[in-house]
Each structure stands twice: as C-alpha cells, then as structure tokens.
Amino acid sequence: MKRLLIIRSASFQQLDLNLKAIEEKYKGYEINILTHEHGVKLAEKYNNVKNIYVYPYKGYFKKGYSIKEIENIKFDVIIVPVTNISGAGFFNVFKYALSINGDKIVMCNVVSNFKDIGDFSLYIMEIKNVIFKVAAFLITGILGIILIPTLLFKLKSIRKK
Structure with missing residues (x-):
C-alpha cells in the first residue's frame, strides 16, 4: 500500500476541507498526519487517518529536527497544506519535508489545488x-x-x- 504523510501546517478547519480533496486525489493511499502535540486530539477525529505522528518540538517545523517514529518509514507522497494560494510563508515546512524520507512533496493550497514541489521550486523560494x-x-x-x-x-x- 502506498503511504501519504500530511504535515499539518494549516488549521484543522482548512484541513477538513483539504482532506476530502486529498482522499479523492490519492485513493488507496494510507493517510498519516504529522502534527504538533496540541493537535493530536483534533487529528484523532479523522477516521481515515492510519497514524498520527507527534512533532515533539515547540514552535515551527525546522529542518534538522528528526522524529524517530518516522525515520525508517518511506512515504510515497508528503503533502504540505498551506493557507494561501502560492505557499508563501511556508518555506520552513517545505524545507522540513525534504528531511523526511519521501518520493515527492506536494503543496495543497487553500482551495485544494495540488502542486508538486521539487528541489528547483525550493531553490526559487x-x-x-x-x-x-x-x-x-x-x-x-x-x-x-x-x-x-x-x-x-x-x-x-x-x-x-
């Protein structure tokens, strides 16, 4: 089964909307969420989420902070929800996504449009x-x-x- 990881970088209200589009686009994928500790209870409401991983650090997502639970897991897709159209202001989350073992990083914007984020896109950002x-x-x-x-x-x- 293919694995998908959502790095929860947007509000749960937005994730509620994005999750429907994510499930539609990535049918048959095992959906996992990475969230801060304070978001675990809210993430538990999603019946279709296989695992909820805790980002144990305070503050923003920062490249170099590793999470032992996911170190040996390979994700086919890493999705970064953003609260705008362009993804501006979420550069740190995209950089953090690079440190996770995954095949590709995808931005899901506020209107649930998907855009692949490659290394070149990150350099431009x-x-x-x-x-x-x-x-x-x-x-x-x-x-x-x-x-x-x-x-x-x-x-x-x-x-x-």
Missing part, C-alpha cells in the same frame, strides 16, 4: 525569501534615515508650542 528579506531591511533602513530626523524635528516643534 529560497532566493525569493532572501530577496524579500534584503528588500525589507533596506526599505526599513531608508525609511528610518528619513523618518527619524523628521519625527525628531516635529517633536521639537511640538515641545516649543
């Missing part, structure tokens, strides 16, 4: 992340250089009144 971080840093710095003296001048003129 990483480049975009770096570009946006640098741009945000530069814009913040430039605005700071302009706004701080302006605000200090305004504050000085307010004090005089």
